[in-house]
Amino acid sequence: MGRELVSIHVGQAGISVGNSVWELYALEHGITADGMMPPSDTTSSLGGGVEDDSNNYNTFFSETPQGQHVPRAIFVDLEPTVADDVVRRSKLYNPDYVLTGTHDAANNYARGHYTVGKDMIDQLMDKVRKMTDKCDNCQGFMIYHALGGGTGSGFTSLLADQLMQDDYKRKTKMLFAITPSPQISGSIVEPYNTTLAYANLLDSTDLIFNLDNQAMYQSCVKSLQLERPSYQNLNRLIAQLVSSLTASLRFETSLNVDIHDLPTSLVPYPRLKLISSAYAPLLSKSNNMNAYEASSVHELTTAVMTSNHNLLTNCNLTAGKYMGGVLM
Amino acid sequence: IAPDGTLQNPEPATKNESWQQQMGLDDRKDVFFYMSDDDKYIPRAMLIDLEPRVVNKLAKQGTYRNLFNPENLFIAKDGGGAGNNWASGFRQGEEHAEQVLDMIDRESDNSDSLEGFVLTHSIAGGTGSGMGSYLLEALNDHFPKKIVQTYSVFPNWDQSQSDVVVQPYNSILTLKRLTLNADAVVVLDNTALNRIATDKLRIDNPSVDHLNSLVATIMAASTTTLRYPGFMNNDLIGILAQLIPTPRCHFLMSGYTPLVFEDAHASAGVRKTTVLDVMRRLTQPKNIMVSANTRDQGCYISMLNILQGNDINPKDIHKALQRIRERHNIPFIPWGPASIQVALARKSPYVDSRHKVSGFMLANHTSIAELFDRLLGQYDKIRSRNAFLDNYRKEPMFEDSLDEFDYARATVQNLVDEYRACERSDYASFIPGGHSTAPPTPTTVGTY
Numbered sequence: 001m002g003r004e005l006v007s008i009h010v011g012q013a014g015i016s017v018g019n020s021v022w023e024l025y026a027l028e029h030g031i032t033a034d035g036m037m038p039p040s041d042t043t044s045s046l047g048g049g050v051e052d053d054s055n056n057y058n059t060f061f062s063e064t065p066q067g068q069h070v071p072r073a074i075f076v077d078l079e080p081t082v083a084d085d086v087v088r089r090s091k092l093y094n095p096d097y098v099l100t101g102t103h104d105a106a107n108n109y110a111r112g113h114y115t116v117g118k119d120m121i122d123q124l125m126d127k128v129r130k131m132t133d134k135c136d137n138c139q140g141f142m143i144y145h146a147l148g149g150g151t152g153s154g155f156t157s158l159l160a161d162q163l164m165q166d167d168y169k170r171k172t173k174m175l176f177a178i179t180p181s182p183q184i185s186g187s188i189v190e191p192y193n194t195t196l197a198y199a200n201l202l203d204s205t206d207l208i209f210n211l212d213n214q215a216m217y218q219s220c221v222k223s224l225q226l227e228r229p230s231y232q233n234l235n236r237l238i239a240q241l242v243s244s245l246t247a248s249l250r251f252e253t254s255l256n257v258d259i260h261d262l263p264t265s266l267v268p269y270p271r272l273k274l275i276s277s278a279y280a281p282l283l284s285k286s287n288n289m290n291a292y293e294a295s296s297v298h299e300l301t302t303a304v305m306t307s308n309h310n311l312l313t314n315c316n317l318t319a320g321k322y323m324g325g326v327l328m
Numbered sequence: 329i330a331p332d333g334t335l336q337n338p339e340p341a342t343k344n345e346s347w348q349q350q351m352g353l354d355d356r357k358d359v360f361f362y363m364s365d366d367d368k369y370i371p372r373a374m375l376i377d378l379e380p381r382v383v384n385k386l387a388k389q390g391t392y393r394n395l396f397n398p399e400n401l402f403i404a405k406d407g408g409g410a411g412n413n414w415a416s417g418f419r420q421g422e423e424h425a426e427q428v429l430d431m432i433d434r435e436s437d438n439s440d441s442l443e444g445f446v447l448t449h450s451i452a453g454g455t456g457s458g459m460g461s462y463l464l465e466a467l468n469d470h471f472p473k474k475i476v477q478t479y480s481v482f483p484n485w486d487q488s489q490s491d492v493v494v495q496p497y498n499s500i501l502t503l504k505r506l507t508l509n510a511d512a513v514v515v516l517d518n519t520a521l522n523r524i525a526t527d528k529l530r531i532d533n534p535s536v537d538h539l540n541s542l543v544a545t546i547m548a549a550s551t552t553t554l555r556y557p558g559f560m561n562n563d564l565i566g567i568l569a570q571l572i573p574t575p576r577c578h579f580l581m582s583g584y585t586p587l588v589f590e591d592a593h594a595s596a597g598v599r600k601t602t603v604l605d606v607m608r609r610l611t612q613p614k615n616i617m618v619s620a621n622t623r624d625q626g627c628y629i630s631m632l633n634i635l636q637g638n639d640i641n642p643k644d645i646h647k648a649l650q651r652i653r654e655r656h657n658i659p660f661i662p663w664g665p666a667s668i669q670v671a672l673a674r675k676s677p678y679v680d681s682r683h684k685v686s687g688f689m690l691a692n693h694t695s696i697a698e699l700f701d702r703l704l705g706q707y708d709k710i711r712s713r714n715a716f717l718d719n720y721r722k723e724p725m726f727e728d729s730l731d732e733f734d735y736a737r738a739t740v741q742n743l744v745d746e747y748r749a750c751e752r753s754d755y756a757s758f759i760p761g762g763h764s765t766a767p768p769t770p771t772t773v774g775t776y
Contacts, residue, residue: 003379003408137406255536256381260411261454265493268715324493324716 003249004135005059005142005259006128007073010156012082013146013178015075019086020235021144021242022071026092028243028250029057034091035068056250062134070094072135074127078116078151079104097127105150109193112154121158132168139249139259140172140206142242148180148190153197160204172259173205176242181214181314202271206263209275211238215314222309223282241279241312244328257328266324276313280304301327329361332394333368355676359554362438364397371395372439374431376402376463378420378455379409400435402428410454414498415723417458425466436471443564444475444511448547451502452483452495461505468509475564477512479547482618482699484518494716496707497733503700504736507743512568512578514550515696516543520619527614528587546582546617549688552636552673561634561671570669571630571692576746579696583616583689585609603640604648606687607633607668611658616689618696626695627659627751632669637685645670661694662753697747700740707737 009018031037037057061069071093077083080100087098101120105112132138141163146152156175163173177197180190201208216237220229248257267273280303281295303310304327306317329335361369373396377383380403387393387401404424410417421428436442445467449456460478467476480502483495492498506513521542525534553561561567572578585606609615610633613623620626635645649668652658660666675686710716711733720726726733749755 137408139408252381252385256379258379258409258411260408260413260416261492264412264716264719267718268713270718 003059003137003139003259004062004072005139005246005249006131006135007060007071007142007144008124008128008159009073009075010143010145010159011077011149011152013149013152014144015077015082015086016231017144017176017178017235017238018073018075019090020232021239022073022092024236024239024243025057025060025071026069029061029069031057031061031069031092035070037067037069056252059246059249072131073097074124074131075099076120076124076155077101077104078112078120078155097131099123099127105154107148107187107189107193108150109154109157109196112150112152113158113196114154117151117155117158120155121162124159125162128163129167138171140174141168142174142176143205144176146178146186147194147197148178148186150193152178153193157197157200157204160201164204172207172263174259174262175201175205175208176238177201177208177210179210179212179313181212184214184217202273205273207266207273207275209241209277210313211241211277212312212314215311219279219282219309219311223284225284237279237312241277244279247328257326262326265326268323272323276311276315278304278307278310278312278317280307280310282310329357329369331391333364333370335367335369355556356554358440359551370397372435374400374402374428374435376428376455376459378404378417378459400431402431410458411719412454412492412494412498413719413723414454414458414461414494414501415720415725417454417456417460418462418725419458419723420455421459421462421466425462428463429466429470432467432470442471442474444477445471447476447478447510448480449478450481450483451499451506452481452492453498456481457498457502461502464505464509475511475568476509477514477564477568478506478510479514479516479543480506481543482515482517482703484522494710494719496703496710497716497720499703500707500740501732501736503703503743504739506579507576507739510578512572512580514546514580514582514690515618515699516546516582517618517699520617523619524587524615524617542584542587542617545584545587546688549584549634549636549686550582550690552634552688553671556674556676558672558674567632567671567690570632571690573629573664573692574746576743577629577692577750579692581616581618581620581689581691581693581696583610583691585615585687586683587615601683601685603635603644603685604651606635606685607648607652607670610687610689611652616691618699620693620695620698626693626697627661629661629664629692629694629750630669631658631689631691632671634671634673634688634690635685636673636675636688637683638675640672640685642672645672661750661755663755694747694750697744700744700747704737704740704744711737 007018007021009015025031026033029037057069061071063069073093075083075087075093075098077099078101080102083098083100087093088095099120101116103116105116111117143156143159145156160173160175163171180186180194213234216234217229219237220226220233224233226233245262246259249259263273266275280300305322305325308317311317357369360373361371364370375383375386375396383401383403387396387398402424404420410420432445447460447463449460451457451460464476464478467474483492483499518539521539522534524542525531525538529538531538550567553567554564568578571580586601586609613621649670652668658668717726717730720730
């Protein structure tokens with residue numbers, strides 16, 4: 001009995017983040033770059049002994065009879081460059097679920113939502129239906145996108161609206177939104193796109209995780225001690241975050257937290273669903289900190305809840321108050 | 329009985345046959361087990377959950393996976409769980425009612441003379457509280473004459489240790505059903521269990537398994553007189569009747585001594601046990617598995633001690649009772665007999681234990697109202713802001729109005745008032761809810 005999650009990656013940011021995320025998932029479940037899962041041997045670097053997994057990877061991967069594990073992911077963009085570059089090259093993803101258009105949204109919410117988007121949405125909903133039909137029991141959707149661009153903001157709002165329909169109403173919809181940072185700006189019209197997107201998304205989703213570039217750069221520089229973090233580093237950080245959220249679904253623990261539990265504990269009032277996130281431990285590899293730091297539960301908890309260097313969202317943890325929190 | 333259900337015949341730990349065995353009144357396995365066609369013993373148990381993880385783990389990998397009847401494991405088709413949401417658990421209970429009640433019917437028809445049901449659940453989560461509440465109401469409807477006893481796990485005490493933000497909502501809604509639809513509730517409390525595990529058993533980080541084995545000890549001890557019958561207390565109703573004066577005051581505390589774990593180092597815990605010693609320890613608050621202060625406030629409504637041992641002399645018991653009454657000032661209610669009931673039970677010949685005498689206590693004490701009071705406090709805090717209610721509003725029960733919350737709160741408040749009134753001598757003239765405006769719900773069991 002599977003409890004699957006479908007991921008939808010929208011726009012350039014969404015697709016790049018998606019690539020890192022799936023890389024991490026594949027690694028966690030012992031799946032190689034072409035989708036095969038070699039039988040786990042006790043000498044594997046994952047610290048072997050993943051006994052009878054009881055098919056926990058089914059949450060994210062579907063299995064073909066030939067033994068290939070295909071991610072349950074849909075990649076959509078209104079222009080083909082990034083998708084071609086990143087996704088079509090890899091043997092892991094099913095090319096059927098990679099949708100690209102020809103004219104992009106030009107950093108314009110309206111173009112993404114109305115003009116160009118509406119041509120694409122039918123195709124996309126078709127793919128979504130196909131994918132959910134393949135699942136035993138789809139628990140929800142995870143949508144990755146950026147709020148500053150055109151596709152990410154406009155097209156995602158359109159998608160979220162469509163997902164509010166009856167068939168998908170009961171499913172949890174979580175958005176991993178890359179929000180514009182205070183000091184680092186991707187484009188001049190970011191504020192317009194973001195505001196318009198928020199207005200729409202607050203009503204049609206369950207949780208919105210705000211992740212922003214500046215906070216992540218800071219975390220990388222301060223905690224990981226990387227001088228020049230690249231997008232790849234940031235994407236991998238996001239991937240770790242997402243993986244922790246779903247760890248309970250994929251691995252056996254004594255205290256399980258489901259996807260449905262998350263909105264219950266985090267959202268006091270219907271519109272207050274913007275979540276800040278933090279991750280610990282972030283230890284620098286170059287200084288070989290792994291050898292010196294032993295992370296106890298106490299340290300991790302303190303770091304995640306009070307330190308400003310482990311954040312993926314730009315907010316000051318010491319000012320303001322916590323309304324709800326989930327510690328995974 | 330071995331983990332796969334077959335009967336073993338190990339050498340009994342004691343050499344002499346007890347008089348019960350001589351009389352042929354050996355242990356009664358059929359209270360909790362029934363025999364299958366291939367001579368295996370199957371528990372009369374049903375494992376119900378809305379998400380597959382825990383049940384699957386038990387069914388596929390547990391040591392006891394061959395013990396349970398696979399037809400008695402129920403997992404909801406859409407495996408989504410209740411999301412810590414009482415209303416969602418309740419709704420899914422309604423949806424799956426037919427299947428579940430079918431299973432229950434089948435098992436009850438299978439038995440000669442069914443006395444009642446035992447429900448184990450937590451009241452703070454989604455499935456245990458929501459679906460559990462639905463089941464309590466359904467059992468009362470379908471089997472009105474059968475006893476329903478529950479072992480309910482109450483959430484952690486301190487504000488800083490609650491696992492679920494909405495636990496006050498879930499708890500109050502479930503408490504209403506526990507008050508009105510259950511006949512006896514044994515209250516178990518994670519805080520107290522943790523405290524006992526760390527203090528008495530010297531385990532630094534008690535895991536869920538440790539706590540569960542404490543609960544298992546309690547549950548086994550409370551049913552010893554059913555399974556190893558003697559002259560008295562051979563059925564559940566007999567035990568409960570001594571403890572429950574009025575239909576609503578049926579929340580019991582439990583305690584057990586001596587507590588040792590197999591892997592605890594030998595110097596921890598108790599070495600020599602006598603009847604007086606055991607009975608004295610049972611009255612100490614630190615052995616009780618509920619975090620209520622029994623020493624300083626409130627009084628005992630009734631207390632039942634079940635002493636297990638193979639060579640207990642009834643004279644020792646009388647002496648112990650006398651000594652306790654002289655010295656220890658255990659406050660009892662003013663309007664009833666102030667006595668401690670003692671029952672004797674045999675130990676299992678198959679389990680080797682280091683102690684000659686062990687004791688189990690079931691008590692009805694008015695300070696349990698403290699627990700409920702605290703829950704009401706937490707509940708009021710978030711309810712006054714209407715926080716976290718959106719998820720409840722999405723479910724059919726709360727779509728139109730949130731009145732159910734208010735009824736539930738009124739019921740719990742009445743319960744607290746009643747327990748407090750028990751401490752006074754004019755309890756006989758107590759009328760509950762004299763000032764509340766909540767109308768009675770149709771499934772009221774009490775006669776008020």
